[in-house]
Amino acid sequence: MRxxxxxxxxxxxxxxxxxxxxxxxxxxxxxxxxxxNVGISISSSSEESNNSAEHTLNGAGNFTDMAGASRFLxxxxxxxxxxxxxxxxxxxxxxxLDEQFxxxxxxxxxxxxxxxxxxxxxxxxxxxxxxxxxxxxxxxxVFWEKVLRQPDVLRNKAAFAWNQILVVSTANSxxxxxxxxxxxxxxxxxxxxxxxxxxxLYDVSMHLLxxxxxxxxxxxxxxxxxxxxxxxxxxxxxxxxxxxxxxxLNNDGTCKLDSLGQKIxxxxxxxxxxxxxxxxxxxxxxxxxxxxxxxxxxPLQFNSSLGDFDMTVPMMMWEDQHEQGEKVMIDGTVLxxxxxxxxxxxxxxxxxxxxxxxxPFIGTRLIQQLVKSNPTPAYVNRVxxxxxxxxxxxxxxxxxxxxxxxxxxxxxxxxxxxNEKAGKLRQPLERFATLFRSFDIDSPSGKxxxxxxxxxxxxxxxxxxxxxxxxxxxxxxxxAEDTYVAPNDMVSPxxxxxxxxxxxxxxxxxxxxxxxxxxxxxTDVKPI
Numbered sequence: 001m002r003x004x005x006x007x008x009x010x011x012x013x014x015x016x017x018x019x020x021x022x023x024x025x026x027x028x029x030x031x032x033x034x035x036x037n038v039g040i041s042i043s044s045s046s047e048e049s050n051n052s053a054e055h056t057l058n059g060a061g062n063f064t065d066m067a068g069a070s071r072f073l074x075x076x077x078x079x080x081x082x083x084x085x086x087x088x089x090x091x092x093x094x095x096x097l098d099e100q101f102x103x104x105x106x107x108x109x110x111x112x113x114x115x116x117x118x119x120x121x122x123x124x125x126x127x128x129x130x131x132x133x134x135x136x137x138x139x140x141x142v143f144w145e146k147v148l149r150q151p152d153v154l155r156n157k158a159a160f161a162w163n164q165i166l167v168v169s170t171a172n173s174x175x176x177x178x179x180x181x182x183x184x185x186x187x188x189x190x191x192x193x194x195x196x197x198x199x200x201l202y203d204v205s206m207h208l209l210x211x212x213x214x215x216x217x218x219x220x221x222x223x224x225x226x227x228x229x230x231x232x233x234x235x236x237x238x239x240x241x242x243x244x245x246x247x248x249l250n251n252d253g254t255c256k257l258d259s260l261g262q263k264i265x266x267x268x269x270x271x272x273x274x275x276x277x278x279x280x281x282x283x284x285x286x287x288x289x290x291x292x293x294x295x296x297x298x299p300l301q302f303n304s305s306l307g308d309f310d311m312t313v314p315m316m317m318w319e320d321q322h323e324q325g326e327k328v329m330i331d332g333t334v335l336x337x338x339x340x341x342x343x344x345x346x347x348x349x350x351x352x353x354x355x356x357x358x359x360p361f362i363g364t365r366l367i368q369q370l371v372k373s374n375p376t377p378a379y380v381n382r383v384x385x386x387x388x389x390x391x392x393x394x395x396x397x398x399x400x401x402x403x404x405x406x407x408x409x410x411x412x413x414x415x416x417x418x419n420e421k422a423g424k425l426r427q428p429l430e431r432f433a434t435l436f437r438s439f440d441i442d443s444p445s446g447k448x449x450x451x452x453x454x455x456x457x458x459x460x461x462x463x464x465x466x467x468x469x470x471x472x473x474x475x476x477x478x479x480a481e482d483t484y485v486a487p488n489d490m491v492s493p494x495x496x497x498x499x500x501x502x503x504x505x506x507x508x509x510x511x512x513x514x515x516x517x518x519x520x521x522x523t524d525v526k527p528i
Contacts (some may be wrong), residue, residue: 031043059477062093062407068414069093074426075370076100076406077153079434093407094420100154101194108190109312110185111142116321136466139182143465147433148441155193158402160429161369162189163466164473165362166242170212171458171467174306181311182466197362197387197396199483200354201243205234205349206314210282212306214471216279217315221323230323235275237471239267239277239330244357251384252377253360266357271330278348281322281341284309333356353396359384363401368477371411374421376491377408417444425494428461429476435510460505 018482053507063074069088073080080088088096116138147156163186170182188203204210211217216234240246248256248264283302287295288310295308302318319345322341328334329351335344352358363383367375375383383404390400405411416422426434458464463474475496480486485495 007112030182030195044268045472062412062487064075064089064093064412068412071414071417072412073153074408075411077157077437078147078430079382079437080153081438081440084437093412096354097154097403097406100152103152103155104191105146105150105152107154108142108146108183108186109141109180110140111146112130112179115141115145116179121180136176136179137180137235138179139170139186140465141185144433148436153437155190157370157400158193159186159189160364161201162193164369164468165365166200166469167469167471167473168207168209168469169466170209171464171469174214176207178209178306182311185209186466188299194399194402196394197398197401198349199359201238201349201353202346203528204242205238205279205345206282208306208309208311208313208315210234211282211315216282217306218283218303219276219280219322229273230280232272234278235272235280238352239272239275242469243352243361244355245361249357249360251356251360251381251388253364253380253384254377266355267330270328274329275326276325277327278335278344279324281318281320282315283318283321284313285312285316286313289468298355317345359394363387363405365477366401366403368407368424368493372407372422373424376409376421382408382483404466420444420488421490425492425498427494428463428497428502430456431506432513435514457509460509461502 052237053227054467066085066089069085070080072093072289074087119141121311147153147160150156164188165388168182168185170178175182185207188207191202192200205216208217211219211234214234214237215231219231222229243265246266248266250256258264284300284304284306286309287298287300288308290294290310294306300316301308302321304376317340319341319410321342324338326334326337327344327348329348332353333351335347339347360380362385362387364375364380367379367383383401386404387397392396394400408420410416458467467482468474474492477493478491479493479496480491483496486493
């Protein structure tokens with residue numbers, strides 16, 4: 001009987017994972033946020049460059065009912081328990097956001113170190129001779145512990161979204177045993193989730209794992225004598241995926257067109273080559289003295305291997321390996337010959353950060369991760385305006401951007417749920433986390449180390465924490481199912497990894513997870 005009840009729950013839950021369904025909303029006058037209109041005042045401007053009227057939507061503290069609060073927590077977090085949903089209805093969405101923005105939890109790196117120590121102690125207490133491997137699996141453990149147990153749900157959801165835009169994958173063969181580095185890289189998104197985008201872009205660019213992943217770690221200046229040139233990989237991806245995208249955009253995310261009606265590329269091969277020169281001369285910033293105590297006091301070496309360096313310390317510039325010639329940036333700015341390497345990097349990042357595309361490009365990616373796959377141009381424009389100016393003259397304030405995304409009428413007004421372009425498919429990890437958070441999951445050991453199995457999770461569902469197959473993530477934000485979605489000028493990103501195999505695996509896995517996972521997992525002290 002219990003299996004039958006759970007199966008019914010699975011089917012019902014799966015149907016709610018896709019938001020392409022119709023709801024009939026009734027308007028009430030006593031609260032606002034789920035299609036209701038008490039206390040609403042709206043102002044807007046039709047001018048993309050005019051911030052004098054800031055597209056505001058104000059209403060009695062953004063209070064909502066239980067259904068609206070549940071939908072909100074699915075966007076701003078990984079769902080919520082009954083008590084959490086009720087709490088949002090009591091204090092209102094704005095106050096909840098204020099609380100969440102103020103929360104700062106313990107870092108992933110600190111939790112990784114603690115988790116590793118705990119797991120080692122558990123294993124060795126039963127298997128004294130067991131070989132302990134430092135692998136990415138412990139980072140998985142930290143993710144599930146934090147997502148399912150910690151109160152800073154918005155910070156965790158924001159980090160989850162950032163990590164799928166500015167991708168480093170620890171499933172990469174060179175990084176799968178770099179758990180400390182992976183945890184530290186993820187802290188960029190967790191600790192600085194609501195900081196300034198310019199800071200996030202800098203930290204990503206200077207992180208040793210990103211340097212290894214996209215090959216600007218130990219990237220040397222060109223040598224005309226032997227025909228070598230700087231590696232172009234990071235230069236290409238920081239523009240294509242991390243900042244400005246392939247085509248020039250209007251502030252509402254639509255493509256600008258030339259006189260022939262064609263899209264206008266944001267950069268060409270020469271721009272990539274020039275930017276590649278900027279990202280030369282970077283190598284490890286500190287020895288890995290934990291693994292190699294004999295390195296203490298020894299001078300750093302540019303060409304040392306990845307494992308020799310401390311992956312929690314940013315890369316450093318080696319001027320003798322940096323391209324010294326002038327460099328012409330995408331906006332025509334010339335970085336002068338002989339300029340210090342870090343000045344080149346900061347100047348280049350400033351140019352990318354201030355490009356008009358960044359607001360709509362990054363804004364759209366975050367909307368797709370949190371709220372809906374197909375935001376209207378008006379929605380993108382409002383979020384882009386928040387990116388361009390937080391109301392106090394600051395560009396790139398991500399707290400303002402996340403607030404704009406989550407309080408926008410397209411996110412909060414329940415009349416939008418009946419729109420054919422509303423909603424998004426929950427990703428596999430979102431589905432797992434949402435179900436477990438709903439039930440305040442716990443285990444006899446007090447630990448939830450249950451989802452670190454690459455074979456069990458990734459191969460069956462095509463998603464696992466920090467394990468994207470490529471820098472393009474698990475799925476493309478531009479993917480469109482070709483029978484129904486693409487012909488209607490829409491996209492369906494998450495459906496790229498939902499097919500007949502993963503759908504069946506999902507139902508089976510969820511039943512197994514509810515029956516066994518919290519009670520039969522890595523805390524039963526078996527060797528890893």
